[in-house]
Amino acid sequence: MQKIDFIIVGQGLAGSILALDLLKLNKSVLIIDNATLSKSSRVAAGIYNPIVFKRLTQSWMADKTLPVMFDFFKEAEKLFNTKLIYPTKIARVFASGEEEALWKKKAVNELSDFIEAEVHSPSGEYAFLHNNYGFVSQAGYIDVTGFLSHTLSYLEQHKAYLNETFSYEDIAINGYEITYKDYSCSKLIFCEGHLATKNPFFKELKFKPAKGEVLTIYCEELNTTSILNKDFFILPLPEAHHFKVGATYNWDDLTDTISNEAKQTLTDKLNALLPFSYKVINQQAGVRPATIDRRPVMGNHPTHKNMFLFNGFGTKAVMLVPYFSKHFCSFIENKSELFRDIDVKRFYA
Ligand SMILES: Cc1cc2nc3c(=O)[nH]c(=O)nc-3n(C[C@H](O)[C@H](O)[C@H](O)COP(=O)(O)OP(=O)(O)OC[C@H]3O[C@@H](n4cnc5c(N)ncnc54)[C@H](O)[C@@H]3O)c2cc1C
Structure with a gap:
């Protein structure tokens, strides 16, 4: 049995950015992904736009998310030695x-x-x-396809990627340890995009x-x-x-x-x-993977406290995911609470 800190299901923008942030925190990570199942990140135009034109207002939290987005993708550009940010x-x-x-x-x-x-x-x-x-x-826009394929190579180099369809029936939960096939982890994080609607552990979510x-x-x-x-x-x-x-x-x-x-x-x-x-x-x-209130959704399972999800990035994902990945990492490290607007608990209340 191979022991890992985090298993992440899904290598879209959400799973990829979270995995890179966790690796940077010196955690061991395994991403399990079958890229043929859902293509939202792979077809996204990757546009970042701090304005909502319909009402001519600032896009939700743009003043906070935009600087974090730039920092994240500038670092990724250095890590992968490639251009990802196209200010336009x-x-x-x-x-x-x-x-x-x-x-x-x-x-x-x-x-x-x-x-x-x-x-x-x-x-x-x-x-x-x-x-x-x-x-x-x-x-401008982010080259999301380029980012995902560089992230995939990086994860493969670090033996942190498994190309397969995750099967929920193969999870076993023993107190604070979760096992999946030959792997054991202390935390399991679901980032399956809209296919979260098929996840039997988070049925109450309103996507x-x-x-x-x-x-x-x-x-x-x-x-x-x-x-x-x-x-x-x-x-x-x-x-x-x-x-x-x-x-x-x-x-x-x-x-x-x-x-x-x-x-x-x-x-x-x-x-x-x-x-x-x-x-x-x-x-x-x-x-x-939009939610009914159009906000991201993240947090842990009401009973299985070491099972999490990080999802709901239906629009403006390139601006939101880098900011909320940091916010979520701080939460899973028990360093801070989640904002109420994006906490999964709002769907259990
Ligand atoms: C047409 C279009 C245009 C867009 N344009 C923009 C834009 O300009 N700017 C912007 O910011 N956002 C845009 N978006 C939105 C945004 O990019 C996406 O919603 C976001 O990237 C979602 O990322 P995700 O990682 O949550 O989900 P996904 O990209 O869907 O990733 C989920 C991953 O999990 C995998 N998976 C799921 N279930 C399993 C399983 N059981 N086993 C193994 N793997 C599994 C999937 O195959 C996939 O690889 C656009 C979206 C679309 C559809």
Whole structure:
């Protein structure tokens, strides 16, 4: 029997970031993952955006989560000797004169750290737009796929990765020790994304998963260097004239299968905005592990105190996971309590 401090189930963004933080704390870790089961992190655009456009407010805790996100991914860039952070402004195309007026007001008040006060009319690389636009300055994207594959190699080098489907029936709990097949650990942490809905130990959780789809397009005439946002996004990729376009929301079909409806929705939006021809060269789908109150969820099992979950990162995961991984590590080390908003206990009350 091999003894390990932590077994983590799932190598999406949640499991990966948590594993790296625990390894940094000199803990021994084993991640068990079957990457073919759920693709949310692998299809995510990885955009970080401190603004909620619908209400033009700061995104939940962005002032706290953004600095931790930068620190985490800068360290990961050094560890893996690769580029992961792509600072890229977001050009928000205003839907109305009211939105533009509110933007100008908030840019010199509560959102001055995040958005620029100057409003632009269509010109230069944005000459094809019909409406004015403003820039979110502290924005960009993380190369999530690159991060996950570097993390996987790193875990393999440290003999901390097992490629298999975790079977819940193979868990045995003996007081403060949990065994799984040939492994024994003092703490077991579930990070299965939306497949947590199949976890028999955390049945009370209230998830509201949302399928999302994205396209990759090639457009010779589009030369935008910022992420365009209207009621969808067009993200310029490092490869010339390649863009990621997304994303859709579907709460009924919770499969990772791409659909014609999503392709149609996104191409309709593209056709309404772009006067250029383009080619769709890829389409991907994943299911976001969102909760009913749209907050992350973490903590331990009500009876098995050394069994935990770290989940619920349905949106804004690249900003939230690094911050909450540190918060969660401090909790499992008995150094602090969890914030009430994200504690799993809110679903047991
Ligand atoms: C289309 C789309 C676009 C998005 N865009 C953005 C964005 O721009 N910015 C942003 O911040 N967020 C975005 N997100 C959201 C976000 O990235 C994800 O919700 C988040 O990464 C979820 O990570 P996770 O680790 O919790 O889950 P997952 O990525 O689903 O990872 C869970 C892992 O656990 C594995 N697993 C599950 N059960 C088992 C089992 N029994 N045995 C073994 N392995 C198992 C799965 O296969 C998977 O590898 C987007 C999501 C989607 C779908």
